[in-house]
Amino acid sequence: MSDLNDVARRQLKIKSGVVKRLFKEHALYTKEAEEQQKKLDKFVAEGAEDWDIKNGTRMMEEANKMIVDSANRLGKAAGELRDLINEGKKNPALADDEELLKAEEILEEASA
Numbered sequence: 001m002s003d004l005n006d007v008a009r010r011q012l013k014i015k016s017g018v019v020k021r022l023f024k025e026h027a028l029y030t031k032e033a034e035e036q037q038k039k040l041d042k043f044v045a046e047g048a049e050d051w052d053i054k055n056g057t058r059m060m061e062e063a064n065k066m067i068v069d070s071a072n073r074l075g076k077a078a079g080e081l082r083d084l085i086n087e088g089k090k091n092p093a094l095a096d097d098e099e100l101l102k103a104e105e106i107l108e109e110a111s112a
Contacts, residue, residue, distance in 0.1 A: 008088055009099045015081040016103040022077050023110040026070040033063035074110065081107050 040056035085103050088094040 005091070005093050008084075008091065008094055009097060012081075012084055012088060012097075012099040012103045015077065015084055016099070016106045018077045019074070019081050019110050020106050022070060022074040023106075026067070026074050029063060029066045029070050033060065033067055036060045036063050078107060078110055 036056065036059050040053070040060050043052050043056050081103060085100060085107065088097065088100045088103075094100050
């Protein structure tokens with residue numbers, strides 16, 4: 001039984017790390033999109049060359065695609081972590097485990 005608990009703890013730690021990393025990644029892509037939008041607005045306001053505006057638009061579209069992609073990956077990872085947490089809560093040996101509590105905190109932070 002101890003081996004199963006060790007495997008569950010390790011999976012909790014791995015999945016928690018994945019969710020935490022994807023949450024940061026999603027925030028960075030969102031920030032990048034905002035910066036690209038400001039840059040594009042500046043180009044349009046200043047009447048920049050068509051190439052600059054087209055390139056800015058392309059960069060903005062790419063940033064928006066990455067936001068959607070990172071949100072999808074974060075949602076999937078959060079779902080997997082939620083399932084793992086629910087399984088861990090059913091196991092009396094893991095109910096008050098430190099990794100389970102950390103995983104719940106990370107999931108709560110990412111879901112906010």
